[in-house]
Amino acid sequence: MQLHLKHRKASRILKRVYEINSNGGLPKTGQSMIYQPGDDGSYQMRYPLGGGQRFIDNGDGTIVDTVTGLMWIKDPTQVGLGSPMYWYDAINACENLDFAGHDDWRMPNINELMSLVDHSRYDPAWDTMFFPYPPDTWTPYWSSTTNASWMDGAWALYPYDGYKTTWGKPWDMCFVRPVRGGQA
Numbered sequence: 001m002q003l004h005l006k007h008r009k010a011s012r013i014l015k016r017v018y019e020i021n022s023n024g025g026l027p028k029t030g031q032s033m034i035y036q037p038g039d040d041g042s043y044q045m046r047y048p049l050g051g052g053q054r055f056i057d058n059g060d061g062t063i064v065d066t067v068t069g070l071m072w073i074k075d076p077t078q079v080g081l082g083s084p085m086y087w088y089d090a091i092n093a094c095e096n097l098d099f100a101g102h103d104d105w106r107m108p109n110i111n112e113l114m115s116l117v118d119h120s121r122y123d124p125a126w127d128t129m130f131f132p133y134p135p136d137t138w139t140p141y142w143s144s145t146t147n148a149s150w151m152d153g154a155w156a157l158y159p160y161d162g163y164k165t166t167w168g169k170p171w172d173m174c175f176v177r178p179v180r181g182g183q184a
Helices: 005-022 087-094 111-116
Strands: 056-057 062-065 071-072 141-149 148-155 163-170
Touching: 005 056, 111 141, 111 148
Parallel strands: none
Antiparallel strands: 056 062, 062 071, 141 148, 148 163
């Protein structure tokens, strides 16, 4: 008996969460300057450990994060996702995306989205060598994570500075950056 597509995707997501939690987790913040003793720069001098490259451009419009194992769409505008959209439309757009030989794209959760943020950068707060400058740094990117204290809200991330906030699912519009659970 074959599982429904929705359950197969859920199974892949759970497997990937387990792999992330057991194989090292999320990256360091990127802060390399020490502003005060005991701050993040004191302990987390750049990433990745050993001097390896964190992101790999596959040359097909996708980027692999070697820390989390997640595969990201390099430039969402290249797959028709260049305009802000409502949360429910963003979920559907990601779930129905067939790109670079993969059909298991989804909207990232807030932790996955925040893993792209490099706190040593701003406007935008990620590496533009791998993720192009967004169409608008003042319009956030949706996550699939609902705000537990406000069920009509979902967490979103401002590309300008990596600030996490909540926007209204039914009435606010944000950008989306699809992700998939890792390399197949």
